[in-house]
Amino acid sequence: MDGSQLRDLIGQKRPRYKEQYRLLIDSISKKGDASGKGDFSSFGAYYQTYMYAFIIGYKLGKQNFILQNEKSNDFFVFSQWSPIAIRDYIVMLLLNKSDDFGFKWIELEDASSETIEIFVAEFIRQMEGYANAGFEYLQNKWDNENMMFRNPFVFVKILEELIS
Amino acid sequence: MKAEEIFKEILKSPELQSVFRIQTEELKNVSLHEKSDFPVIEIIKEIINGQENHKNKEQIFQIIQKQIIQL
Amino acid sequence: MGTIIKSVGFQNFYNYYGSFDENTYHFKEGINIINADNNMGKSKFYNGILWILRNKVYDSDARRMENADSSYLKMASGKAMNKGQNFDMGVNITFINDEEKYSVSKKVQFRKNAGSWVTNELLEVMQTVDNRDIPVLDMNDKEKIIQKIIPAELMNYALLQGETMEQIVDLSSRNGLSSTIEALAGINNLIEICDLSKDLSQRTKKLFNDKEREINSTSKRITGLIQERETLEGKIVTTETQIEIYKTELSKAKEKKEILEANLMKTKDRERYRGMIKNFENEIKRLKEQKNEKEKNITSMLFSESCPWMLMGMREQISIFDKKRQELTTDIATQKAVSSPIVLPEGSPDVPSLQRMLRTEICEVCGRSAPKDGEHWKHIKMVLERPANNSNPNRNNFNQFYSSIQTSVGAFFLSIPKIDESLLNYREKIDELDNLISEKEEERENARNEFLNAGGSEISSDNTDKQTIADYTLAEKTINKKEDEIKKAEDAIKAWDIRLSQIETEIEEIGSSKEIGKFRNFKETMASVEYILNNTKDRIFDEILKSLEINANTKYQELTYGNLSTGGRLNFNKQADGTVQVSIKNINDGELTGLGTGFQRMKQLSIIMAIISSKIGNKRFDFPFISDAPFSEFGDNFINNFFDIAPKVFTQSIILIKELYDSKSDVYLNDLGLKVLKKMENGEIPGTFYVNVIEEKADTTNLVTKNKPYVN
Numbered sequence: 002m003d004g005s006q007l008r009d010l011i012g013q014k015r016p017r018y019k020e021q022y023r024l025l026i027d028s029i030s031k032k033g034d035a036s037g038k039g040d041f042s043s044f045g046a047y048y049q050t051y052m053y054a055f056i057i058g059y060k061l062g063k064q065n066f067i068l069q070n071e072k073s074n075d076f077f078v079f080s081q082w083s084p085i086a087i088r089d090y091i092v093m094l095l096l097n098k099s100d101d102f103g104f105k106w107i108e109l110e111d112a113s114s115e116t117i118e119i120f121v122a123e124f125i126r127q128m129e130g131y132a133n134a135g136f137e138y139l140q141n142k143w144d145n146e147n148m149m150f151r152n153p154f155v156f157v158k159i160l161e162e163l164i165s
Numbered sequence: 166m167k168a169e170e171i172f173k174e175i176l177k178s179p180e181l182q183s184v185f186r187i188q189t190e191e192l193k194n195v196s197l198h199e200k201s202d203f204p205v206i207e208i209i210k211e212i213i214n215g216q217e218n219h220k221n222k223e224q225i226f227q228i229i230q231k232q233i234i235q236l
Numbered sequence: 237m238g239t240i241i242k243s244v245g246f247q248n249f250y251n252y253y254g255s256f257d258e259n260t261y262h263f264k265e266g267i268n269i270i271n272a273d274n275n276m277g278k279s280k281f282y283n284g285i286l287w288i289l290r291n292k293v294y295d296s297d298a299r300r301m302e303n304a305d306s307s308y309l310k311m312a313s314g315k316a317m318n319k320g321q322n323f324d325m326g327v328n329i330t331f332i333n334d335e336e337k338y339s340v341s342k343k344v345q346f347r348k349n350a351g352s353w354v355t356n357e358l359l360e361v362m363q364t365v366d367n368r369d370i371p372v373l374d375m376n377d378k379e380k381i382i383q384k385i386i387p388a389e390l391m392n393y394a395l396l397q398g399e400t401m402e403q404i405v406d407l408s409s410r411n412g413l414s415s416t417i418e419a420l421a422g423i424n425n426l427i428e429i430c431d432l433s434k435d436l437s438q439r440t441k442k443l444f445n446d447k448e449r450e451i452n453s454t455s456k457r458i459t460g461l462i463q464e465r466e467t468l469e470g471k472i473v474t475t476e477t478q479i480e481i482y483k484t485e486l487s488k489a490k491e492k493k494e495i496l497e498a499n500l501m502k503t504k505d506r507e508r509y510r511g512m513i514k515n516f517e518n519e520i521k522r523l524k525e526q527k528n529e530k531e532k533n534i535t536s537m538l539f540s541e542s543c544p545w546m547l548m549g550m551r552e553q554i555s556i557f558d559k560k561r562q563e564l565t566t567d568i569a570t571q572k573a574v575s576s577p578i579v580l581p582e583g584s585p586d587v588p589s590l591q592r593m594l595r596t597e598i599c600e601v602c603g604r605s606a607p608k609d610g611e612h613w614k615h616i617k618m619v620l621e622r623p624a625n626n627s628n629p630n631r632n633n634f635n636q637f638y639s640s641i642q643t644s645v646g647a648f649f650l651s652i653p654k655i656d657e658s659l660l661n662y663r664e665k666i667d668e669l670d671n672l673i674s675e676k677e678e679e680r681e682n683a684r685n686e687f688l689n690a691g692g693s694e695i696s697s698d699n700t701d702k703q704t705i706a707d708y709t710l711a712e713k714t715i716n717k718k719e720d721e722i723k724k725a726e727d728a729i730k731a732w733d734i735r736l737s738q739i740e741t742e743i744e745e746i747g748s749s750k751e752i753g754k755f756r757n758f759k760e761t762m763a764s765v766e767y768i769l770n771n772t773k774d775r776i777f778d779e780i781l782k783s784l785e786i787n788a789n790t791k792y793q794e795l796t797y798g799n800l801s802t803g804g805r806l807n808f809n810k811q812a813d814g815t816v817q818v819s820i821k822n823i824n825d826g827e828l829t830g831l832g833t834g835f836q837r838m839k840q841l842s843i844i845m846a847i848i849s850s851k852i853g854n855k856r857f858d859f860p861f862i863s864d865a866p867f868s869e870f871g872d873n874f875i876n877n878f879f880d881i882a883p884k885v886f887t888q889s890i891i892l893i894k895e896l897y898d899s900k901s902d903v904y905l906n907d908l909g910l911k912v913l914k915k916m917e918n919g920e921i922p923g924t925f926y927v928n929v930i931e932e933k934a935d936t937t938n939l940v941t942k943n944k945p946y947v948n
Contacts, residue, residue, distance in 0.1 A: 166422055166423050166425060166426055166776075168425075171425070171426055171429065171772075174772050174775070174776055175768060175769065175772045177772070177775075178768045178771060178772055180764060180767065180768050180771075181768070184764050185764070204761070205761060205764070205765060208761070208762070209765060209768075209769070212429055212432055212433055212436070212765070212769070215432065216425060216428050216429045216432050217425065222432065222435055222436070222439075225432070225436065226436055226439050229436065229762075230440075230443070230758070234754075234761075236754055236755065236758055
């Protein structure tokens with residue numbers, strides 16, 4: 002298998018989010034806004050929200066996996082997320098952690114296509130884990146510090162808090 | 166305005182010289198409280214004092230007519 | 237002689253919530269400044285004074301004076317009322333007059349009775365004798381003491397409220413003029429003297445006529461002429477009285493015309509301010525839209541490809557990735573070296589041959605037999621099953637994938653460190669817009685205030701203006717009519733005077749006696765005395781006005797000193813009807829037009845200060861000068877000049893001012909305020925300096941003002 006095939010495999014996937022965060026995501030996203038710009042307190046397209054939540058989870062180092070019995074919903078197909086550079090950055094972040102979820106790069110070079118399939122599934126699962134952890138964090142903020150969301154810089158501030 | 170001030174201002178009137186022929190030097194010696202030789206001055210004084218003391222108009226007239234002009 | 241106010245205190249009075257102790261200002265000689273923004277108790281302070289001195293308060297909603305006793309509910313502190321418990325509302329002034337100390341308090345008790353408030357007013361006056369406060373009980377005595385604060389005849393000049401200044405100094409109305417002259421020189425007695433002399437002169441005329449009639453009783457001719465003379469003299473007196481009436485009416489019509497003219501002017505002003513407000517509103521809208529756009533853009537900035545804020549602090553991940561890529565390359569190379577590939581030498585049999593060899597169990601390479609599952613046979617099988625190209629032991633090749641990722645995110649390595657600066661700049665830009673918006677909103681507020689001051693309201697209509705024009709035309713007509721009537725009357729008198737001389741001559745021709753000569757002399761003497769006294773009065777009048785003009789001009793120059801646009805000078809113009817028009821002229825004696833309301837206010841303030849400082853006998857006004865917002869039209873320069881002049885004119889002034897206020901400064905003072913404060917601190921300006929602050933900003937109904945003394 003070569004690189005572009007791997008890319009395609011990953012690109013076909015539709016990462017999921019937990020149903021319980023749907024309201025939150027609706028509140029802070031503006032689905033399919035053509036300009037990509039929402040109100041200051043909302044993201045443009047939903048996948049932007051997903052990426053943002055992912056970054057939060059990743060920075061927190063927390064994951065919130067979707068369990069078997071939990072309701073979840075699909076997102077837009079990964080290959081269509083934009084901007085591409087940021088999407089690739091997310092891929093990079095996960096690749097950086099591939100050892101932690103059981104796949105060394107050198108092993109991947111040697112792996113069968115079944116193994117690669119398993120890797121990609123886990124890759125997406127990891128992504129979901131971080132993203133839903135991020136949603137959990139945002140939900141908390143929304144519930145307990147709702148005033149924050151009246152400030153146009155709310156999403157910047159949330160990130161800044163995580164750095165300090 | 167005080168009676169003194171009013172009197173002083175009146176004495177500046179040119180008519181006292183032109184109509185009543187009183188010389189300026191003579192005016193210098195004139196005062197509210199001492200009698201002068203000039204009937205017109207006395208009339209003026211009587212009017213000023215009469216107003217200040219709220220005298221009856223007829224009274225003032227009589228004084229002027231009988232005592233000053235002696236008519 | 238004279239009064240100095242020592243303190244003014246409030247208890248639950250408008251914004252001044254709490255006891256007297258918490259809301260007292262202590263004053264001295266010199267200038268006592270209370271610096272407060274709008275809605276911070278400035279005009280409420282003034283209302284306290286008005287209540288005590290005049291039983292009135294100024295209602296800023298209705299924009300007029302109201303009787304205090306019908307306004308108690310409005311005057312009471314909102315906070316106190318909301319608490320629902322009984323409380324007292326009041327104002328207290330302590331002062332020293334002629335070395336005697338007094339205290340005057342007006343209070344209203346608020347008692348709750350079955351859900352509504354019942355009020356009870358009290359007036360407490362005390363005199364301090366030997367350090368003891370003795371209550372004054374007699375109502376008349378109380379009133380007399382209140383009068384000592386500022387005497388009634390001076391109240392117009394001593395209590396100055398910015399908006400009502402025009403009405404105070406009005407020399408162009410007979411009433412305004414005479415009350416001004418009276419305040420200046422108290423020449424009422426001189427006027428009475430002239431009236432008296434007129435009366436006496438008439439008596440001598442009557443006496444003369446009677447005597448002449450007596451002497452010439454036999455001559456029908458003469459008695460007829462005397463009768464005619466009497467009639468004419470009567471007519472002259474009546475007509476002269478009538479002329480005075482016409483003059484008063486003329487003066488009123490002129491006054492009306494001036495007010496209407498001002499109104500028409502104000503229409504223009506209103507239009508102008510309306511335009512300004514609209515412009516500001518457009519500006520504000522534009523700026524808000526800009527700000528909105530910028531704020532909306534924030535989330536896309538998180539995902540900006542040139543500088544993605546979302547990736548802040550995550551630059552090292554790129555290095556980690558790069559490292560891992562290098563490790564991979566190393567690992568791959570190592571793997572290659574470790575594994576030993578079995579490579580077939582040249583000339584080796586191809587696949588079909590190998591398959592045949594297995595089938596036939598004969599090795600065609602060495603020619604020997606290779607029995608199935610034997611060593612040799614297994615070797616042939618192994619060779620057959622080996623992958624054709626053994627140079628790469630790995631099955632996959634993801635290098636390209638990783639390097640494409642690296643390329644994709646590469647630029648972020650340089651841009652992520654720039655995120656902080658980018659954020660800072662963005663935030664600053666939004667702050668800038670915020671500031672601009674605030675500025676414009678303030679400018680719009682100012683314009684709106686001016687608009688309201690010019691009589692504008694949210695529902696200004698065309699009809700009021702049409703009415704104004706109609707009234708104006710009527711006033712002009714009246715002016716013309718009265719001027720005509722006056723002229724006709726004066727001409728009639730002239731004609732009668734001529735006839736009177738003719739009668740004199742005729743009578744003399746017919747015959748006269750020595751005796752009648754004496755009476756004639758008497759009559760003429762009294763006429764001359766009347767003439768002399770009237771001339772003297774006019775002369776004094778003119779001197780007072782001249783002196784007022786000079787004095788007012790000095791004050792005007794001092795007030796407008798240093799201003800960029802010259803304010804010209806004041807010109808007092810005596811009108812035919814005896815009233816005085818005060819206009820502002822430029823250097824070439826041309827009428828100075830287009831001056832803002834500020835200069836008009838300056839004109840009035842100069843005249844007031846001149847009146848006060850010309851009081852004959854007293855160089856200085858010995859009663860407190862209390863002023864609310866006379867500066868709303870003035871620039872910094874005027875205000876500065878005012879603080880220089882005021883201590884020279886007034887022994888004590890209490891000035892309520894907002895132009896020194898800056899809500900954003902720590903000390904609530906703008907630059908000018910700081911300058912004035914400094915001058916006060918180093919003694920250049922004597923007095924006290926207070927700033928009013930609001931402690932709880934959130935709820936405007938419970939507005940509570942506290943005062944902070946900066947110099948006291």
